[in-house]
Ligand SMILES: NC(=O)C1=CN([C@@H]2O[C@H](COP(=O)(O)OP(=O)(O)OC[C@H]3O[C@@H](n4cnc5c(N)ncnc54)[C@H](O)[C@@H]3O)[C@@H](O)[C@H]2O)C=CC1
């Protein structure tokens with residue numbers, strides 16, 4: 001898919017990875033981006049900054065808690081009503097909080113599943129849309145174990161398993177939708193700092209073992225991986241790990257010869 005004149009919806013679009021993705025989409029001449037986020041102040045601020053940079057009417061903020069089915073569907077509907085179409089859905093909002101693990105699973109996994117099926121409903125060729133691409137945000141810990149964040153790890157493994165499977169569901173394929181996921185190492189956002197201040201049961205271990213020792217994925221490395229996945233018409237069910245300084249690599253599922 002090329003980006004010219006297309007429309008994206010990005011959950012967690014007010015800040016961090018979602019904001020960086022939205023910025024790159026608009027820089028590639030997308031018609032508009034819908035920033036879907038629970039943080040109203042940040043969301044309005046980001047939408048305003050994008051309109052100043054790219055022109056009036058290019059960014060729409062939708063206040064939405066992705067754990068609410070009603071609010072998430074309303075955001076998809078607002079996006080299509082505002083821009084007239086939808087081509088790319090990034091299910092990206094996420095938190096790392098092992099104390100609030102049920103909420104974390106709702107945001108990191110349930111809302112990704114719900115967002116994927118809403119994308120089929122609002123972009124599907126059988127439903128009046130043009131088809132499109134769903135990009136789900138997992139993590140490197142969607143592929144490997146992480147003993148200091150077990151539920152977060154489970155939620156991100158869930159995103160990988162769901163993406164690999166949903167990509168080939170007949171209702172998804174027949175609607176002209178591709179589904180992919182990204183698995184970044186730590187990225188240059190506030191996410192990890194907030195996680196160990198508020199959401200880790202092992203903050204001291206984490207500080208001693210990891211803090212400051214893991215280089216960050218730069219936004220440019222992450223966004224170029226996502227752009228490639230969107231542009232590549234053969235990328236479906238792809239799970240791409242993104243490592244600082246090493247780019248993006250597709251990770252196939254294990255062949256168990258069953
Ligand atoms: N930053 C990192 O090191 C990595 C992050 N990730 C994943 O990337 C995604 C984005 O993370 P970052 O941009 O780094 O985090 P961030 O904290 O900078 O941004 C996340 C955004 O999601 C929004 N959000 C949180 N809960 C929400 C909810 N219930 N409804 C709607 N919006 C909500 C926040 O308001 C915020 O704007 C997450 O899924 C995270 O798990 C994956 C690997 C590494």
Ligand SMILES: CCCCC/C=C\C=C\C(=O)C/C=C\C/C=C\CCCC(=O)O
Pocket residue numbers: 096139140141146148149152184185186187192195196199200202206210211212213214215
């Ligand atoms: C808060 C403690 C959790 C320990 C790390 C667990 C999960 C990480 C999840 C991510 O999605 C980020 C991906 C990789 C991070 C790996 C190491 C973090 C390095 C942190 C630092 O240098 O500050």
